[in-house]
Amino acid sequence: MDISSLFFLLCLLQTLSSSASSKAFDTLIGTSLSVEKPSDKLVSANGEFSVGFYPVGDNAFCFAIWMTKPSVPTVVWIANRDDPVDGKGSKLSVSKDGKLHLTDSAGSVVWKTKTEALTISEASNLQLRLMNTGNLVLYNFSSVAIWQSFDSSTDILLPQQLLTFGTSVISNRGQGLYSSGYYKFFFDEDNALHLLFQSPKLSSLYWPDPSLKNISDAGICIYNTSRAALLDDTGYFWSSDHFKFYATDFGTVTQRRLTLDADGNLRLYSLQEMNGSWDWVVTWQAISDPCRIHGICGPNGVCTYDHVSGRRCFCLQGFKMKDHSDWSSGCEPEFNISCDHRDESTFIQLAHVDYYGSDIDFLQNLTFQDCQEECLNWCNCKGFQYRFSVEDGGYNCYPKSRLLNGRRSPNFDGDLYLRVPKAGISNHKMPDEEFRLQCSSIVSKQERSTYENKTVKLLLWFATAVGGVEFSCIVLIWFFLLKTSKRPASTAQGYLGLTAKFKRFTFNELRKATRGFKEVIGQGAGGIVYKGVLPDQRSPNAMHTSDNGEIREHKRLVMLVRENVNIGTTEKSWIEEIIDPMLTDNYDKAKMELLVKVALQCVAKDKDERPTMTQVIEMLMSHED
Structure with a gap:
């Protein structure tokens, strides 16, 4: 083989290699694209379009097509624009039935192509290709397009x-x-x-x-x-x-x-x-005039436009902006008009202000006074449009049930008469500058999408609901105790004090709550500290420290109360050993004993020994019976 033949062969191999790599570049090789691999995307042969997972917020991604040539990539098509997926585990797959499936991290299908299902043999040679036009096409084994993104546009039409x-x-x-x-x-x-x-x-x-x-x-x-x-x-x-x-x-x-x-x-x-x-x-x-676009300033809003300041939105007099982040929510009134007292209403003239649509009626060749009376006769009349008609040769009246699609333009020859209460709002024609200054011009803030796993969200909701039920049971028991307590205010305070003592183990409170613990000198971690107990007299479970030559013994409050209940005394009730001595005899011993026993069961080490909330209520109600 001579040198020229060898050179030709090398060029041919290079051309074939380039063609193969180009095909792999714009065509899906395999069955899926993963959100976790930024390289998992297709690029058109001319390099002007890409398709893959595009970030649209915090841990939020959409499967999209975008233009790569602009200084800022421009998204031209999105599969799941209203249901983004998260950045881990989400993928686009070609399923066995010949459809494209977009799944999130939980494996839930958030989007799929609306095409007829194929047999396994028909779906064996499917190809997903991004064309130079920006069209994403799914071809079957016969190279026939069975789905394309051009058939489901979002906010853009491409050539x-x-x-x-x-x-x-x-x-x-x-x-x-x-x-x-x-x-x-x-x-x-x-x-x-x-x-x-x-x-x-x-x-x-x-x-x-x-x-x-x-x-x-x-x-x-x-x-x-x-x-x-x-x-x-x-x-x-x-x-x-x-x-x-x-x-x-x-x-x-x-x-x-x-x-x-x-x-x-x-x-x-x-x-x-x-x-x-x-x-x-x-x-x-x-x-050319953006104020002619409906809904731009929301209900009760007014749109103005000039080539210098552009488009601006305002609220009518007596109204305030409903949502400062979104003008499409419009304005809400700061006043009420009673239907039963029509004489309490008056009207403010707003020159060159037009609200398109929502007419209660269309009345031709009407005087201003008659038009005003017509509006007053309707409870839901928010105001009326009054303008001269060249074709009709007179003034026409348009009572309004709602104030929508408002705009203010010097080219509009009609006026709006806004219905307001007489008290607090003047009855004169409002100057142009006053109208402009009384309204807000806050620019709408933009939102940012954040992916939410709906399964996890459901579990959190369920956990919150269970917690709410448990809290409700506690509240019911609390009200039960308050309802059944008949003793003086000091006794009620004793109940509250006893409840607090089971939760907070401070030295001063324990000294008040336990009459027999005369030698308490301080507090240690998790228990009560005693004075004057020799080392050989200490319980095997006791902990001790020696800061100043005094020996301390710690026992948890629950253990001490349980010991008093189990041992008891013949001379006096065990409840007297643990109750606050300041209560003297101003309490029901039987009720107090029941309350302590229920509390001890609720803090049992073995969870199977703890009563349910229903059992707690039944035990408390049994004493009332």
Whole structure:
């Protein structure tokens, strides 16, 4: 073999090796990816996308696809955005039935692909591959795609990712948060694309402009039932409802993403190089005035916007911010209006303030006085919108049951009249600056996800519940003793003192509680110290120290009480040997003896000899009977 042939062979082997390594790079080799191995990820052949476990909080991970070229990696798809897993033992696996399974450390399935189950032979040659488009595809043995991430988008549409009637784009909860938010981009039943605000309690469409009488006025066609939309690589977006747009850098070859942001606006981003790093630039957005986005400042909130200070949220006069970490919770009133006393209400005029929706009624060509009376006639009327209509040639009245989607704009020619109590709130038109200064502008704080093992959480809840039951039993016994005690206040104090003496072994208390222990001189660890006992008289179990020539003997209080109970005396009751002498005869000996015996059983060394809480109650109740 000559040198040229050898050189050709080496080049061929190198090419084949590179091809094999590239295939292994973007295709899953084996059956699973582990969260504990950062190297367990797939990278597209062009190096622009990665898929694996992405950190989303404290010990919280999601199985995600992200772009690697931007200065800050950009997550474009997440499997388990609302149910993150922990950083130990979690993994993504290709199961025997041909599905992808994401499991947490406890082995619980938190996400899986919604595909038909395959036979063992059909699932034997499955391949999971990350494409150059950012699409994660699961192929069967015939190289047919049986699942792809493009069919289940999160908050982003990538070029070549088709949006259909069966798919939707849902915003994140906030900046840096990956859980599902309150905004949705989708095809509605009318075959047109819409933006929807959908909180746990409220929902409303806000794009295209809902104030238009007909959606066709926005250039939308509702007769094409194919319901499909697509963004291409050049920055052109088209939809079957005839909606389309172009990026400001249309035609440029770069990475792009159409994102429904956490503030409810739909924006197209293009990746551009600036100062040596790649960052995102907005090249199109659906809504120029962000205050037209519903739910942005919450109930009873007002949104204002200008190009200098941007968007700001305020509370109405007489209202306060409900949650200082989240403006979507809105504001709550600091006053109450009684339905039975309508004359106690008055109205404050808020110029150029609009609240969209929640109209109790729509009344045409009404005087201001009549509109005000209409609102007063409704118990749930929070105020009314009053504005001139060019089409109707008069003023229209809109009584409001709720104050939602509020915005303040000099371009809005109507006013809101807020219903408030007469006492404490003035009845004049509020100046613009006064309105601005009376409201809070605290910026929402962002939350951070933390993984919680639901099994451990359930066990902790169960343990807490058991502890609560035990505490409740103790409280019941305590009240039982207080209820059955008939003696004077000094006797009640004796009971409390005796209970405390079983818990605290201080020298002074023991001296008061034991009349026969005259030689107590101090306290040692775990017992009582005596004076004047010779070494040969000490119990074999006694401990002793000799600090100043005096011999000390220690016995635990429980042992001493138990000895008095067992030995007893003929001259006096054993209870008199241990009771506080200051009580004299102001106590019931039988009750006190019963109480001590029950206490001794409860501190028995053998747990099987200790009574249950039910038995304790029965023993105490037996004396009352």
